[in-house]
Amino acid sequence: MTIERLADLLANTNPGFFILAAALLLPFARDVASRAILMVGGPLVALVALISAEGLSINLQTVQFLGLELVLYRPDSLSFVFGLAFIIASALVGAYSLHRRDALQDSTAMLYAGAGVTAVFVGDLISLFIAWELTAIASVFQILAPRGPESARAALRYLVFQIASGMLVLAGICMYVAATGDTQFALIAPSQAGLPVGVMDINAPGAVLILAGFGIKAAFPMVHNWLQDSYPRASETGAVVLSVFTTKLAVYALARYFAGLEWLIWIGAVMTVFPVFFAVIENDLRKVLAYSLNNQVGFMVCAVGIGTQLAVNGAAAHAFAHIMYKALLFMSMGAVLYRTGTTKASELGGLHRTMPWTTLFCLVGAASISALPLFSGFVAKSMVMSASHADPALFVVWIALLFASAGVLEHSGIKIPYFCFFSHDSGKRPQEAPFNMLLAMGAAAALCILVGLSPGWLYQFLPYQEAAMEYLATDLWTAGHVLQQFQLLVFATLAFMLLQWRRWYPAEKPGLIMDVEWFWRRGWPVMARAVGKRARKAGRVVSGAIGAVGGSAQLAARQVFGPEGWVAANVPLSATAVLSLAILGVVLAISLFA
C-alpha cells in the first residue's frame, strides 16, 4: 500500500472503525506489548485519522444498503469535539486496563469505544442506530465482567433499559423516515447559517419517540436508575469505560437533533439537582460518582435545551471536560477497588498514606469537577452558567444550576477524596495502584489541568468557534466571574468544615439507598401480585371461565417471567443478549423492507 493510499484511507475512514478493528484483533494478543499496541495504538490511529479528515460537513464515506445511502463518515464541528474526547478516553482506558488480561472484557470495551466513536461520526439515522445498539450490547459485558450473581442481575436490568431505548429510537426512526424520507443528518437537521447544529421538529412523526430513546440513554429523571444500578457493579476498568460513552453519546444526539427544545432545559435542571441529595447519603463511592454523572449530564442537557451558540458550546465543552475528569475519578476509585476490594466510604479512609499518587490524581479530578478556576470544569461549566444567566426568563434554572454547583463540590469535590483518602484512618495500607493505572490517571489529570490553564485549546474545537473565542476573550477570565466562582467554592468548603466540626455531617453508614428502582424491583412485583390476586377473585365472581383463563395466563406468565421462571433464573445472559440482538435485527429488517 502506497503512502498516498494510506493517507487517503485515514482521511476518508470513520475513526471508530480503527478502534473496532483493534477490538477484533485483541483476543489474539497474547503478551502485554501486543495488547498495549492494540488498546492504546488503536485509538491513536483513530486520532490520526480524525486529524487528517479530508473536510468537515461533507460525506466522506458512504455505502448503499437496502436502497438507502448510509453515510458512514461525516465529521463536523459538533461531532469533532465529542469524537476527540471519545478517542482520547479510549486510549486512556486502554492504558488503564493493561494490568490484567481479560480478553472478553478488553475486546468488548474496545468494541464499545469503537462503536461510540463510530456513532458520533456517522451521518444518518440508520447508521447512528446500528452503532448505538452496538454500544449497548458491548457495554453489557463491562457489567458482567466481575462474573458474580449481583453483576449478572444488574447487567440484565441494564440491558432491558438499553434495549427499550433502542426500540424507541428505532420506532421513531421508522415513523420519521416513512413520513419524510430523510435519514441523513444534513437533510433532517438543516444547519443554521452553515453551522452544524440543527433542530428536529418535535411535532414530526416519531420525534417524541426518538427523544424518549435518547432520554433513557441520557438517564433522564425517573429513567435514570439504570446508571446507578449498573455502573458501580462493573469491574474497576469497566466503570471507567462505561462512564465515558453512553450518556455522552446521548448528549451528542440531543445536541444534534433537539438543540433549543425547551423541555430539555427543565429536564436538565431537575437532573442537576436531585442526584445531589442521593449522593449525600450514598455510601458506595462509585455510586456517588454515578449520581454525580447524572448531575453533570443534567448541565449538558440543560445547555442543549437553551440552544444558543454559547449554550451548545457549553454543552460540548462540558462533555469533553466531563469525560476526562469523570474518567479520572472513576479510575481513582477503580484503583482503590483493585487494591482494597471495596469503595464503600464506611470501610475506607486514610489511604493517602500508601496511595499518594492516586490521591493526588483524585484531587485533580475533584478540583476539575468542582469547577475550580484553572481546572477544566471551570472553563466548560462557565459557559453553561453564563448562557442560563443571560436569559432573565431562566432565573430559576440558573439558581438550580448554582445549587447543583455547590452540590457537585459536596459529593465529588469533597466527599469522594475526603472519605476515601483522608477522614478517619481505616487501618488499610494498600499498595499504590499499578503503574499503568497511574499512567492513565496522570494523563487524564494532565488534560484536566491543560484545558483549565489553556482553554483556547479546547474552545477551538467547539461547534461555534467564533462565539467560543469571543467568550474566552471577554467573559471567562473577568474578575467578577472568577471571584464569584472562588467565593462559591470557598464558602461551601467552609460550610463543610463547620458541619464536620459540629458533627452535623451525616456519618457514612453501610446500607442501600432506595431510588426509583424500588418501583420495578419491589413495588412492581408487589403490585402485580396484588392486582393478580384481585383479578383472580373478580374473575371467579364474574365468570369462572374468565377467571380461569386469567389465572392460567398469570400462572403461565409466572412460570416464564416469575422469580423461578426460565427467563429470570437460568437463562445465560449471553443468550439473552443474543436473543435481544436478534429481535432488534428482525424488527429493523421488517421496518426497512416494509
Added chain:
Amino acid sequence: MSEEKEPVLGEPGEHPLSVLLFSWMRAPWFKALFTWSLIVIGVALIGLEAWLAFRPIKAVTYAPGFQGVFGFFAFAFAVLSGWPLGKMLRRPEGYYDRRSGEAGRDD
C-alpha cells in the same frame, strides 16, 4: 543491622510523597488553621469583588458575596437534608436480595 528509626514526619511505611504532600494535614492545628484561612479568604474575595467587579445592585444576585453566601447555605442544606433522607431511604444492604421477587429469588 541497624534498628529501624521512627520517621520524623509521617508514619512507618508511609509513602514519601504522602509524607511530603499530606502528612502535615494530620497535625492537630490543621483543621482550625484551614477553617480560619477559609474565612479570611472568603471575606477577602467578597471585598475584592466589591472593589474590582462592582455592579449596580439591581437584584440580590448582583450583591457582592451573593455566590459565597448562596454556596454556604446550599451546601449546608444539601448536607443537612441527608439526615431525614437517610432515615427515609436507607435500607439494609441485602434489601432487594431477600424479598425482592427479582430474578432467581424466592419470596
